[in-house]
Amino acid sequence: xxxxxxxxxxxxxxxxxxxxxxxxxxxxxxxxxxxxxxxxxxxxxxxxxxxxxxxxxxxxxxxxxxxxxxxxxxxxxxxxxxxxxxxxxxxxxxxxxxxxxxxxxxxxxxxxxxxxxxxxxxxxxxxxx
Amino acid sequence: xxxxxxxxxxxxxxxxxxxxxxxxxxxxxxxxxxxxxxxxxxxxxxxxxxxxxxxxxxxxxxxxxxxxxxxxxxxxxxxxxxxxxxxxxxxxxxxxxxxxxxxxxxxxxxxxxxxxxxxxxxxxxxxxx
Numbered sequence: 706x707x708x709x710x711x712x713x714x715x716x717x718x719x720x721x722x723x724x725x726x727x728x729x730x731x732x733x734x735x736x737x738x739x740x741x742x743x744x745x746x747x748x749x750x751x752x753x754x755x756x757x758x759x760x761x762x763x764x765x766x767x768x769x770x771x772x773x774x775x776x777x778x779x780x781x782x783x784x785x786x787x788x789x790x791x792x793x794x795x796x797x798x799x800x801x802x803x804x805x806x807x808x809x810x811x812x813x814x815x816x817x818x819x820x821x822x823x824x825x826x827x828x829x830x831x832x833x834x
Numbered sequence: 835x836x837x838x839x840x841x842x843x844x845x846x847x848x849x850x851x852x853x854x855x856x857x858x859x860x861x862x863x864x865x866x867x868x869x870x871x872x873x874x875x876x877x878x879x880x881x882x883x884x885x886x887x888x889x890x891x892x893x894x895x896x897x898x899x900x901x902x903x904x905x906x907x908x909x910x911x912x913x914x915x916x917x918x919x920x921x922x923x924x925x926x927x928x929x930x931x932x933x934x935x936x937x938x939x940x941x942x943x944x945x946x947x948x949x950x951x952x953x954x955x956x957x958x959x960x961x962x963x
Contacts, residue, residue, distance in 0.1 A: 738920075740940040767936060768906050768924050770899030777897050777906045779924045779936065791867075793922030793938050795897050795908045807896060807908065809922050811869040813941040 708798035709771035712778050715803060716794075720764040720780075724755060732802035739808040750806075760784040767791070774798060786818045837927035838900030841907050844932060845923075849893040849909075853884060861931035868937040889913040896920070903927060915947045 711730055718727035728751055737744040737753070744753050767779040774797055781791045792810035796803045840859055847856035857880055866873040866882070873882050896908040903926055910920045921939035925932045 740942065768904055770901070770904075770906055772899070775897055775899075777899055777908055777922070779906055779922060779938070791936060791938050793906070793908060793924070795922070807920060809908070809920050809938050809940065811939065811941050813869065813945060816942060 706798075706801055707771060708774055708776035708796065709769055709778075711798045711801055711803065712771060712776035712794070712796050713769055715796075716766070716769070716778050716780070719754060719758055720761065722758055722761065724751065724758055727754070727758075730801070730803055732799070732804040735802075735804060735806065737806040737808055739806075740810060740812050757784070760786055786822075787814045790814060835927075835930055836900060837903055837905035837925065838898055838907075840927045840930055840932065841900060841905035841923070841925050842898050844925075845895070845898070845907050845909070848883060848887055849890065851887055851890065853880065853887055856883070856887075859930070859932055861928070861933040864931075864933060864935065866935040866937055868935075869939060869941050886913070889915055915951075916943045919943060 715727055715730035718730065728747060731747050731750055733747045734745070735747055735750050737750055739753060744750050762783040762785060765781045767781060769776065769778045771777060775795070776798065777793060777795045779791070779793045781789055784790060790810060792808065795807040797805040844856055844859035847859065857876060860876050860879055862876050864876055864879050866879055868882060873879050891912040891914060894910045896910060898905065898907045900906060904924070905927065906922060906924045908920070908922045910918055913919060919939060921937065924936040926934040
């Protein structure tokens with residue numbers, strides 16, 4: 706299996722909301738450099754992915770390329786929070802598992818949407834008292 | 835020339851701060867989907883890239899892959915604003931020029947750094963009056 710096969714199997718698993726299957730492609734000692742910082746270990750990685758998978762509405766695969774060891778998967782996501790949140794994952798694969806991931810996406814629309822929701826919820830609470 | 839050759843020639847040009855050379859790989863009618871929205875045309879694209887190139891300190895190429903038409907280049911950047919700002923560019927190439935680019939990076943650290951600078955500058959102005 707080439708790196709891109711593993712990266713795509715992983716991609717299809719989590720975008721299909723099967724986090725158990727997705728995690729079967731993740732090495733126990735995965736290191737992931739995500740926008741908010743480094744995540745180490747499969748447990749932390751799962752905790753990072755789970756809330757995102759939960760709010761996922763759809764994904765569109767944009768590109769997937771790689772060689773024997775490294776692959777890049779680029780896709781767009783629609784979530785309940787943000788209508789378009791494109792991302793790129795550049796992964797290193799060893800023995801059929803992702804051992805390293807550089808995860809790139811724009812946190813700004815997610816932060817803005819969270820703040821807007823918090824403000825609305827705050828407004829509702831203030832309005833009801 | 836494959837898409838990845840063009841994408842890398844373009845990458846080396848702008849990371850070498852030669853924006854004229856970089857723009858020679860950009861189609862006049864380029865469409866670029868960047869985090870802040872769609873940019874259409876080479877002039878707008880140059881205006882989008884110029885301030886970033888100006889504050890660029892260094893780049894590290896992480897990965898570059900592609901086929902005849904499409905390529906993905908992943909890299910990290912250090913700028914005067916943010917110590918690490920990784921990005922992915924997924925480009926479509928036609929006749930040796932980039933006609934479409936999906937540009938992915940995290941705007942949040944750039945926004946935070948700009949706000950912090952504005953606050954410092956505001957503080958300085960307030961302090962001097």
